[in-house]
Amino acid sequence: MRIATWNVNSVKARLPHLRGYLREEAPDIVLLQETKVVDEAFPALEIEELGYNVAVHGQKTYNGVAILAKRPIEDVVRGLDGDAADGQARYMEGTVGTVRVASIYLPNGNPVGTDKFAYKLSWMARLRDRVKELLEEEETCVLGGDYNACPADIDVYDPPAFADDALCRPETRNLFRSLVFLGLTDAVRAFHPEPGVYSYWDYQRGAWPKDHGLRIDHLLLTPPAADRLRAADVDRRPRGREKASDHTPVWCEIEE
DNA sequence: ATGGTAGGAAGCCTA
Numbered sequence: 001m002r003i004a005t006w007n008v009n010s011v012k013a014r015l016p017h018l019r020g021y022l023r024e025e026a027p028d029i030v031l032l033q034e035t036k037v038v039d040e041a042f043p044a045l046e047i048e049e050l051g052y053n054v055a056v057h058g059q060k061t062y063n064g065v066a067i068l069a070k071r072p073i074e075d076v077v078r079g080l081d082g083d084a085a086d087g088q089a090r091y092m093e094g095t096v097g098t099v100r101v102a103s104i105y106l107p108n109g110n111p112v113g114t115d116k117f118a119y120k121l122s123w124m125a126r127l128r129d130r131v132k133e134l135l136e137e138e139e140t141c142v143l144g145g146d147y148n149a150c151p152a153d154i155d156v157y158d159p160p161a162f163a164d165d166a167l168c169r170p171e172t173r174n175l176f177r178s179l180v181f182l183g184l185t186d187a188v189r190a191f192h193p194e195p196g197v198y199s200y201w202d203y204q205r206g207a208w209p210k211d212h213g214l215r216i217d218h219l220l221l222t223p224p225a226a227d228r229l230r231a232a233d234v235d236r237r238p239r240g241r242e243k244a245s246d247h248t249p250v251w252c253e254i255e256e
Numbered sequence: 257a258t259g260g261t262a263g264g265a266a267g268c269c270t271a
Contacts, residue, residue, distance in 0.1 A: 009262075009263070009271085010262090010263055010264075012263095012264095013262085013263065013264090034263095034271090036263070036264065037264095060264090060265090061263090061264055061265065061269085062264085062271095108270080108271060110270095110271080116270095148271095202260090202261080202271085203260085203261040203262050203271090204260040204262090205260055205261085206260090243262095245262095246261090246262075246271080
């Protein structure tokens with residue numbers, strides 16, 4: 001089965017592109033981020049008519065995640081434990097067949113030195129706590145999303161320019177590494193160790209035509225899922241279209 | 257050249 005993750009930067013603005021992607025690529029599961037819509041206003045019918053089930057966790061204006069799947073989505077959990085006061089819609093889980101998936105929109109954290117950066121780091125620690133539980137349960141789990149973290153300099157078109165950015169700071173990379181070192185496999189990295197495998201290009205300064213990208217969208221797999229991993233890659237095509245999201249889909253193939 | 261663009265909201269914030 002193929003599982004994709006895509007930060008669509010508004011599901012309403014991207015609905016024609018999203019529908020085209022579902023029709024042409026037809027992944028079994030799609031994890032969405034930055035849907036930017038309350039649950040009641042999510043365009044569920046337009047997606048269901050293409051043969052997908054829909055589970056959503058949204059809010060007004062900002063954030064918002066969703067899971068789309070051809071098969072039923074069961075045992076949906078919304079939100080991340082560890083901070084009862086956190087009202088931002090950035091995390092959800094669901095089970096599709098034998099695979100538990102999570103759709104993750106990790107805080108950006110810029111500018112560094114503000115409460116936004118502190119929120120990012122504490123959010124990453126909460127995610128790590130949740131991943132520990134999933135590993136202890138020996139779940140076949142695919143954690144996909146916009147991690148707002150470049151794991152290494154090879155994931156950045158201009159490392160010196162991003163040295164002090166929240167996406168590349170040592171604190172961010174240390175927490176990302178501590179997450180992966182629990183025993184997760186970075187699916188795209190496993191198949192593409194080379195530099196320049198980007199998933200995001202800024203709207204500004206002609207970043208896309210100049211290939212000034214970052215790799216910040218990831219699929220992290222628990223060992224039972226990694227055992228079944230057969231392929232993974234970035235699909236650059238959607239980023240090149242008119243009215244594109246600034247992110248492009250990342251996918252992996254898991255043996256049934 | 258401390259800029260630039262996109263989206264949603266509402267006359268700015270987030271990215």
